[in-house]
Amino acid sequence: MTDLLAILYPWTKSLHVISVIAWMAGLFYLPRLFVHHTERVTVGSETDQLFQMMEMKLLRLIMNPAMIATWVFGLCLVFTPGIVDWSDAWPWLKAGAVLAMTWFHHWLGLRRKEFVAGANTRPGRTYRLMNEVPTVLMIVIVVMVIARPL
Template sequence: MTDFLSLAYPWVKSLHVMAVISWMAGLFYLPRLFVYHAERGQNGGEPAQSFQIMEEKLLRMIMNPAMVVTWLAGLALVLTPGVVVWSDLWPWSKAAGVLGMTWFHMWLAGQRKALARGQGLTGRRYRMMNELPTLLMVVIVVSVILRF
């Protein structure tokens, strides 16, 4: 099995990077949709219905699969011999960042349901939360590239 992982490493890493890009795009865009939904779509009718469709499809058709592939490919990379030195700090800081991203993803899924019920946060609050994936991305990228 470890021989297979070593041979597949460049392919798995490529898949991981593509999945992360897709996941991050959704993590950046969904809170922006929430801002518009909270500010322009709370009176019911057409804007609210359109926002709900866009939010649901983005989450279900792009973000959820991208997150799953990111996790599966990432775990395959972690299991590849020689990739991770567990005595270093970087795999732990990256793991903390990935867990933070996953929590944010789940929080967004809950907010989508709350907005559909007319119980979401304000547009300003969603704008503020939209900065969280950027901060987590910085932690993850710096951890992996600098390997401190």
């Protein structure tokens, strides 16, 4: 199996990067939708239904598949011989940031369910602040993988 992973490495890495880009796009956009949903939309209105549909499609059709693909291809990279040296600190920091990114994804999913139930209590400011989370995590991940400072 490890021989196959080594042979497929360039393809696996390419598919991983493509998946990450799609996932990150959703992680950046969904909180912005929540800001506008919170600040500009009346619960139960047609616009509320429109935002709910956009948020649901973004999460289910783009973000969820992209997150799963990111994890699958990322784990394939982890198990490819010679790619990750777990005695270094960088893969552990990267793994922690990926787990935090996954937590954030699920946090957004829970917030979407609140909008569907008409039970959102968070102000737009909360979503603006939370919109910075994927940026910080992305910086950690990219620096750990490319520069490998630790």
